[in-house]
Structure formats: structure tokens, C-alpha cells
Amino acid sequence: METPAQKRALSYSNTIHQLFTQVMDAKQPADRILADYFRSHKKHGSKDRRVIRESLFGLFRWHGWLKQLTTAYTAPQAWFASLALTAKIEDHRWQDISAAWQAFSTLTELKALDSIDDLDSLHAKQQLLQRCFNQFNFAVTELAPEWYWRHSQQLTDNEQYALVDALSCRPPIWGRLQGISAANAIDKLSKLDIEAKMSEFFVDAINLGHKSINLNALGLYNQGELEIQDLGSQVIGNICAPKPNESWWDACSGAGGKTLQLRSHMLLQDKHSKGSILASDIRKRPLEELMKRAKRAKFKQITVAPWLSDALPVTGDHFDGVLVDAPCSCTGTWRRNPDMRWLDDEHAITDKPALQLDILSRASAAVRSGGTLVYATCSISPSENEAVVNAFLANYPQFELQPLVHPFTGLTTTMLTVMPYQANSDGMFVAKMIKKPG
Numbered sequence: 449m450e451t452p453a454q455k456r457a458l459s460y461s462n463t464i465h466q467l468f469t470q471v472m473d474a475k476q477p478a479d480r481i482l483a484d485y486f487r488s489h490k491k492h493g494s495k496d497r498r499v500i501r502e503s504l505f506g507l508f509r510w511h512g513w514l515k516q517l518t519t520a521y522t523a524p525q526a527w528f529a530s531l532a533l534t535a536k537i538e539d540h541r542w543q544d545i546s547a548a549w550q551a552f553s554t555l556t557e558l559k560a561l562d563s564i565d566d567l568d569s570l571h572a573k574q575q576l577l578q579r580c581f582n583q584f585n586f587a588v589t590e591l592a593p594e595w596y597w598r599h600s601q602q603l604t605d606n607e608q609y610a611l612v613d614a615l616s617c618r619p620p621i622w623g624r625l626q627g628i629s630a631a632n633a634i635d636k637l638s639k640l641d642i643e644a645k646m647s648e649f650f651v652d653a654i655n656l657g658h659k660s661i662n663l664n665a666l667g668l669y670n671q672g673e674l675e676i677q678d679l680g681s682q683v684i685g686n687i688c689a690p691k692p693n694e695s696w697w698d699a700c701s702g703a704g705g706k707t708l709q710l711r712s713h714m715l716l717q718d719k720h721s722k723g724s725i726l727a728s729d730i731r732k733r734p735l736e737e738l739m740k741r742a743k744r745a746k747f748k749q750i751t752v753a754p755w756l757s758d759a760l761p762v763t764g765d766h767f768d769g770v771l772v773d774a775p776c777s778c779t780g781t782w783r784r785n786p787d788m789r790w791l792d793d794e795h796a797i798t799d800k801p802a803l804q805l806d807i808l809s810r811a812s813a814a815v816r817s818g819g820t821l822v823y824a825t826c827s828i829s830p831s832e833n834e835a836v837v838n839a840f841l842a843n844y845p846q847f848e849l850q851p852l853v854h855p856f857t858g859l860t861t862t863m864l865t866v867m868p869y870q871a872n873s874d875g876m877f878v879a880k881m882i883k884k885p886g
């Protein structure tokens with residue numbers, strides 16, 4: 449006879465299994481599949497949603513280790529053990545449910561779970577798994593696919609550990625403020641029980657913690673004073689550093705996270721700033737979203753021009769600054785989408801450099817003499833970053849790299865990679881070039 453907790457554990461397990469299989473088979477992002485599922489299964493309350501969401505994402509975070517269980521145990525044993533281990537490693541609070549999963553697995557190897565409480569480091573998690581199943585290899589590199597490491601920059605063992613550790617944590621939500629001070633915004637948020645913290649790096653960045661937030665119920669958001677933007681992404685606007693009266697072209701604007709940031713930075717320096725930003729993308733829908741966001745922020749100096757053919761959608765040789773935030777493998781954002789590392793393959797990286805070089809080359813024609821060209825990606829693979837910039841510079845010697853100070857490490861460089869472990873952000877790459885006058 450099953451207890452109520454066992455019944456619920458079984459029901460959660462069935463749902464999570466269905467979702468996990470669907471993500472892997474359809475190769476579709478887990479957050480989309482989960483959103484569709486919750487939309488058509490309204491019966492789940494907030495606790496159910498939390499158990500399902502966090503267990504599902506946790507399974508992807510630790511998949512590189514847990515998938516080994518299927519080679520030695522039956523499918524149900526491996527599945528229930530994976531659920532129980534994920535709950536333990538991630539310190540989930542539904543102990544009655546995880547205890548039931550552990551019992552359903554029937555694996556005596558999991559006994560070690562009962563005597564351990566403090567799993568506060570990746571190393572401690574690794575040791576626990578190794579103690580339970582010493583026939584397997586729980587190296588940290590196993591938590592990302594082999595092709596990822598082949599396309600990674602040279603990392604020391606400590607850097608590799610820090611990177612995997614960062615990839616294995618739930619990232620915080622980062623916000624960017626527009627026209628309101630961090631102290632004022634944090635005060636308003638605390639009245640709504642949202643604990644926000646100032647960033648030590650940028651005056652307009654705040655850390656909104658890990659709890660999901662209903663943005664539409666937030667005055668700050670509705671009045672255009674708060675945008676959600678990862679801290680790593682915020683590095684790009686800070687490197688662009690547009691002056692108050694400059695004209696910029698955001699050539700791959702998407703829904704305009706960085707377009708808004710550029711305009712906000714102009715206004716931070718001079719509230720009467722006359723600077724403008726033209727935003728382009730090959731997709732029209734995000735440009736519509738961008739204009740809604742610009743309206744919410746009351747940013748009148750933003751306009752859009754879809755980029756629908758090979759020809760430039762803007763005047764050539766004209767802009768003080770051009771930002772190319774190029775389409776990429778998004779490996780820098782894997783901590784937000786832990787499923788992507790198992791859904792993508794090597795082509796996510798190898799398909800991109802030719803396209804990136806092409807977009808950068810074409811967009812560069814819009815920079816005026818003496819103007820700035822910024823190339824950025826949310827990838828941390830050198831073939832999409834340094835290699836693209838070097839190939840571009842070889843073809844366009846009129847452009848010259850500028851020295852940059854890494855905002856998180858203070859080091860000076862010309863090609864800047866933000867690693868997720870430096871400031872609890874996504875990984876990004878950015879290089880800044882000047883078109884030599886004459």
C-alpha cells in the first residue's frame with residue numbers, strides 16, 4: 449500500500465519523465481516544453497510546478513554524470529536514482545518525495561545519501577557520487593559534452609572547475625535600471641518582498657535573486673525603470689560606452705536588450721542627450737517587441753529598420769558606433785538553459801564563424817571614419833570570437849583593436865571574454881575596434 453507521499457512521488461516522476469523524454473527526443477528547449485505543459489495542465493499548484501521545474505532542470509544540469517547509471521542498472525532503477533540524487537545534490541526541500549524516489553530505485557548504493565547533509569561545493573557533490581558508484585567516472589568535464597571542451601579556450605584545471613561549477617548553479621536574475629537609482633529601486637522592491645542587491649560593477653545593475661518574479665505586477669517594470677538583462681550582457685553596453693549625442697546602429701538588435709542599454713547610458717551621462725539608436729534584425733517580430741520596450745522606457749530616440757536583404761538597411765559610412773551582437777552558439781548562456789548542452793551538437797559552434805564574419809564585414813560599412821565597431825557574442829568559444837575578429841581585421845586593415853579593461857577582473861586586453869565564474873553572470877565575448885580616420 450503506497451503512502452500519500454509515495455503516490456505524489458510517482459505522479460511527479462511520471463510527469464518529469466514525460467517532459468525529460470520529450471525535450472531529448474524533440475530536441476526542443478526545456479523551458480518552452482515546460483511552459484506548454486503548464487499551460488495545458490492547469491491543475492498543478494505552485495509547489496507542484498516548483499518540484500517539476502527544478503527536478504527537470506536539475507536532471508539536465510547533472511545529466512553528464514547521471515546518464516552513466518543507465519549502463520549498469522535497469523531503466524526504472526537508474527531513473528529513480530537520478531531523481532533522488534538530483535534532489536540531494538541540489539538540496540531540494542521536498543524530502544518526503546525524494547525519500548520515496550530513493551526507495552523506488554531499490555539501489556542500496558544510495559544509502560550514503562542518508563548520512564550526508566552538507567554538499568556545498570561541486571567537489572563534495574562529486575565525492576558523494578563517487579562514493580555511491582565508484583565504478584563510474586564523475587570528472588567535472590563530464591558535465592558538458594566532449595565537443596564543448598574541444599572548442600573551448602585553454603583553461604587551467606582550476607578555471608575548468610570554476611566554469612563547470614558556474615554552469616551547474618542556478619543563475620540569479622539580473623536587472624538593469626533606467627532613470628532610477630539602485631538605492632531607490634531596491635527600496636521599492638523590498639516593500640514587495642523582493643530582495644535585490646546592488647552590483648559591485650555597474651551602477652545601473654541589480655541582482656534580483658533566484659525567485660521567479662511576476663514582472664507584469666511590478667510598477668518599476670511597467671514604468672520602464674527596470675529591464676531584465678544578464679550582468680554579462682550588460683558588459684557589452686558598458687564597453688560600447690556611447691557618448692550622449694552619438695548615433696549608433698545596433699545591427700543585430702533582437703528584441704533590443706542592448707539597444708535600450710545604449711540609450712539609457714546616453715541619458716545617464718546627460719538627461720538632455722540627443723543621441724539616437726537605430727536597431728535592425730532579420731526578424732521583424734523582435735523589432736516590434738523592441739519598440740514596445742522603448743515606449744515603456746519613454747525612449748524616443750530609438751527607431752527600427754529591418755535588415756531583410758544583403759544590402760545594408762542603413763546609410764553607409766555614417767554611424768559613430770555600430771554594435772554587431774552576432775548570432776552564435778550561446779554556449780555562454782548554458783547555465784540558464786542546462787538542457788541546451790545535451791540538445792545541441794558541435795555544429796552549434798562550427799556553423800557560425802562564416803555567418804558571423806559575413807555579418808560583421810557587411811555591418812562595418814556603416815561605421816563613419818573615426819567611428820567605433822563593437823563585435824560581441826554570448827559564446828565562449830574562440831572560433832566564434834577571437835578567430836572571427838582576426839579574420840575580419842585581416843580583410844579590413846582600416847579597423848584597429850582598442851584596449852579594454854575587463855570590468856570584473858581589472859585586466860587590460862583587446863579581446864575580452866567574460867567567464868560565468870567571474871561575477872555570477874552569463875559568458876560573453878566583446879572586442880572594440882576603431883575605423884582609422886582617412
Ligand SMILES: C[S@@+](CC[C@H](N)C(=O)[O-])C[C@H]1O[C@@H](n2cnc3c(N)ncnc32)[C@H](O)[C@@H]1O
Binds near residue numbers: 681700734
Ligand atoms: C545574439 S542575438 C541578439 C540579441 C540582442 N542584441 C539582445 O541584446 O537582446 C543575434 C540576433 O542576430 C539576428 N541576425 C541578424 N542577421 C542574422 C543572420 N544572417 N542569421 C541569423 N540571425 C541573424 C538574429 O535574428 C538575432 O536576433
